[in-house]
Amino acid sequence: MHHKCTIATGGKLLNNLHWTQKIRLVSIDNPLRYSYFRSYIAVAEEQIRHLKTNKYVIHPFSKFRAWYELFLIYLYGSLLITKPIDGGFRIRHTNSYHYYTLFTDVMAWVDIVINFFTGYEMEGGKYIELRMWSIAKHYALGPYFLLDAVSSIPKSSVYIVAVDRRELLLFLGIACLSGLFKFLRLVSLIKCIKNTAEYFSVATQGVLFLIGSTIMTLMTIHWMACMQFAVPRIRNYFNASDLDTRMASWYYQGNLYYKPFTEQYTHCFFRSTAYFLNIYLSVYKMTLPEEYVLAALTYGLGKIIIAFIWIILAVAIINSRYMNVKYAELTNQLDEYMAHKQLPVRLRNSIKQYFLFKYRNRYFKEDVIVSLLSENLKSEVSLHICGSLIRNVALFSDMTTTEVSKMVDYLIPEIFLPNDIIIQSGSHADCMYFLNSGTVAVYTRSGKEIDHLQDGAYFGEIAILLKNETRISTVVAIEISHVYRLNKRDLRKYLLTNKKIIEKLMKNAEKKYNTIMRLEEEYKTLLLEKSLLGVEKVSLSPLSNDIE
Known part of the structure; x- marks a missing residue:
């Protein structure tokens, strides 16, 4: 507000x-x-x-x-x-x-x-x-x-x-x-x-630094270009009687004194730029002492400015690539760690895949950054990060903005690699999951694959809501999956206080439970028939789309 x-x-x-x-x-x-x-x-x-x-x-x-x-x-x-x-x-x-x-x-x-x-x-x-x-x-x-x-x-x-x-x-x-x-x-x-x-x-500090450096460089070049004419001209003002010295000046020798301003400035610009870059131009002769001094001064300033430009470019490149460099440093340390522990190749690839998905080639200390934020800012950041999850999960549409903002502070992000077990059947139920991105497969206790869940789905709530306390299914990640875990205590505190949420969760949980148990019994019957009669294929009833 x-x-x-x-x-x-x-x-x-x-x-x-x-x-x-x-x-x-x-x-x-x-x-x-x-x-x-x-x-x-x-x-x-x-x-x-x-x-x-x-x-x-x-x-x-x-x-x-x-x-x-x-x-x-x-x-x-x-x-x-x-x-x-x-x-x-x-x-x-x-x-x-x-x-x-x-x-x-x-x-x-x-x-x-x-x-x-x-x-x-x-x-x-x-x-x-x-x-x-x-x-x-x-x-x-x-x-x-x-x-x-x-x-x-x-x-x-x-x-x-x-x-x-x-x-x-x-x-x-x-x-x-x-x-x-x-x-x-x-x-x-x-x-x-x-x-x-x-x-x-x-503008940001980096853009301001670049603008300021560019202006300083261009202004210095402009001033040194004008000084090519200014030094001999000012000298003539104070020593007007010395015609020989005046006529020996480079712009008199080049017939530039009576030329238009644009032509004079162009010659001065090229002359000063040549001194800047230490380039010899035979068309511009030096005869007077002040011309040699000005050339040396311009050359010195040119070297300083060129070095300054290289420093600016180096700083800009380093700043733009700093997070990538930190990530490369982290991966190098990770490689040394895995080599020292003699981890197998499969496990090494899984760890690298995890880091790549989590940091996306840019390393940052998330815990340190978040700890520096106020509570209000933390809530706003959490809402923004969980924005796609909130939009995709239909369950959250029945919650007020205040309820959602309170709940997202207790969502714990987790990343699962392909074939990682997220939920094991028969295990104690202490949390539920919301699938932010990825695909997971649902299996019955007997090992029958019964459904695939994708972005916006939630699972793990059946055992908590129906007082079963043990999981009735196994959930395995098919691809890299980003989920948010909500512990049972926080679930009861922030979700189960809303009557609409309770009714919807209970209705879906009972429906899922009945469907899973029915499919489990059918699969057991199938296995029994296979073992007794040697039947290889038995048609099952169509699967429900809203399975856990």
């Missing part, structure tokens, strides 16, 4: 707030808050503390922050793409691009302002700092404020402050160089993706 609370729990202080204030408080729906606030009352207390401390501060676990981080994915992604392009290339005749970069720079300053109003998690403690002065001090003295401010200066602003061409080139060089500091926000982009995915429950 899904609970939707309709009782006000926060008092007048919380219930009379405007929606713009509520979205800045810690949200009960934010899964990120569980590390700090695990209950409704803890969330309510944090909301009250927030209002009393500073109502204008944005809580890091609020709805506003969750949706704002979704916007930050777009903003940081845009800045990480455009900043190296601004530093390395001259985009001509594209006013829309310049307007877009100006917009992202303005939004970057808005982000700086919002950071001064956003609380933060205290390191090493379960506490959220909401005091304005502490927040401002933490951000201003931290690693991001200065870099955010410097890298968010619009490049077009240098044309306002520059007086002559020399100053213009100097300021352009500073603007291009400062914009490159935005690369440090790559970590923040990955964090925002992780938080957003967790808030909206759209």
Whole structure:
């Protein structure tokens, strides 16, 4: 049952707030808050503390922050793409691009302002700092404020402050160089993706790891491609008078300076990729010291990224195959055990068949996992596991959901291999069985096969219900059969308290008992006639379809 609370729990202080204030408080729906606030009352207390401390501060676990981080994915992604392009290339005749970069720079300053109003998690403690002065001090003295401010200066602003061409080139060089500091926000982009995915429950940890690694790799390649143009260009800004060095640059030698941006970027991408992979391309010559340094740096980063990619692939493969590896390890130990005990081949094959059916090539510690679950979760898991059994056994249709949920907790799963005896005639009756999957054969005491039971059938109840106490038939597995055992004590406690169930069970048990006994007498007569008269074939009456 899904609970939707309709009782006000926060008092007048919380219930009379405007929606713009509520979205800045810690949200009960934010899964990120569980590390700090695990209950409704803890969330309510944090909301009250927030209002009393500073109502204008944005809580890091609020709805506003969750949706704002979704916007930050777009903003940081845009800045990480455009900043190296601004530093390395001259985009001509594209006013829309310049307007877009100006917009992202303005939004970057808005982000700086919002950071001064956003609380933060205290390191090493379960506490959220909401005091304005502490927040401002933490951000201003931290690693991001200065870099955010410097890298968010619009490049077009240098044309306002520059007086002559020399100053213009100097300021352009500073603007291009400062914009490159935005690369440090790559970590923040990955964090925002992780938080957003967790808030909206759209990806697993493995998928997030793969997405984050891919973004880091692509962004690094993009930045190093832009640096192929940015390094010599920034050098020319600070040393514009050195024309010989400028003309010796690789992009002047390749006649790329006046080419369109797409062609320039394509050449830069191939050049940086060649350095990444340690591939020599004769078309790109290196003459200047900074070009050699950049090539060495790109090569080093390439080796690191390639190693990182291999590690990611190895981890992904190991994680996806971990259960199979554990199962292979278990089967290896099993082989050593059977060899040490000198078990016969037939028994070894039976044991392997049992393990294969039970674990299906994936080993897991079921007892440990189940022990960690709450009682309610255990009941839900049991209901789900026994779902096909509940649907197939007509007997359960007369039971309420509560009765079924209580009973399935006491069903004991068992696996029987072909030719395994499940019930032996003449043995003491202490349980009954429900057949989840497989096929079993029913025999009389004299050994006459009288019926086959399949999915959804149940057997073993006759001796319990009719006070016989001893089994009147033998049940043998024909194929691998998955059954659930219900002990006599639990049978009386959870099944025999329902009048409809009692009537149906007793009626079927009496019918089965009479049919089995009749067929048993007929078979005994047949055997007697064979022994006395030598009769080889005697026709029997048709078998009933509802035999045990």
